[in-house]
Amino acid sequence: MSAQPGDVAPVIRAMRFNDLDNVLEVEGVAYDFPWSRQVFSDCLMAGYLASVLEYNEQLIGYSILSTAAAEAHILNLCIDPDFRRHGYGAQMLEHLLDYARSLGIERIFLEVRPSNDVAIRLYERAGFKQLGIRKSYYRAPDGREDALVLVLEMRPEQSSEQSSEQSPEI
Template sequence: MECAAQRAPRAGHGGALIVVAVIKPAIQVRGMRLDDLDTVSALEQASYEFPWSPGIFGDCVKAGHPCWVLCVDGVIAGYGILSMGAGEAHVLNLCIGPDWRGRGLGRHLLGRLLDIARWNGAERVFLEVRPSNPLAKALYESVGFSEIGRRPRYYPARDGREDAIVMALNIVKDDIEK
């Protein structure tokens, strides 16, 4: 809990000290469990026009991919999934539920995923993002990802297919914003 204190600015308070408490929510990033899949799938369905199926999430957990959920006061607000191999990591999915956006949770979760990638020996992290998702692209750029290419017609879209912007970040110890 953070507290701020100041002297009362007006007469009538007798110069009393006013204390204001600001309670920050408890944010936890923990491993995704099979019993999280209903909630994770619901967030995915609410977030994307072409969502992953529940089976894809289950396969990722069962395959041992680093799968994580971000909880706010014990409630799952988002999730992220990595694939690791050969000194590289790939962000397969990163999502914050619609009701939780705009609070810095995506940045927090991305930071943890990058930490996990680094702790597992990755020197470079890749991801794909839709051109129609400029907020996600801006987040990735703000932590140092750069566009390295495109995958034509990679994503399903309402009007057919949409390219994927391929982005990469070289990571070394202590270069990730917290």
């Protein structure tokens, strides 16, 4: 992907039910074991923070964050493979962190496959630290794969750049 004259800056907006065809198209190429339409619908109906990233009116990414009391959980964060390595993943993650900060969320959790080096680097750059391992959490072509559990301890008044220097208090 390269910028063309007339291109507009990517925008993040709330996901709607009528985005799901496009979301599922990206989900299907991004993951070996994609979420179903039902899972995305359930997230929308549950009122989770479900967002899409649009570039020139094309859906190129999305994220889902659940919140409960002082904790949040990143359930999905995905960028269309054709639009990766342009900082959009980091932009979506920053959007989630800003939203969590605005709610006074104290910590954010997520699971990631140990083999997913790009995602792990993205999260570690934002200050996430490894909390533990969930055994056999994911489906894998040859059975099950563990998940790394990452956590970000939020400090509400500080930017994510500063939070990347902190140690988790767990």
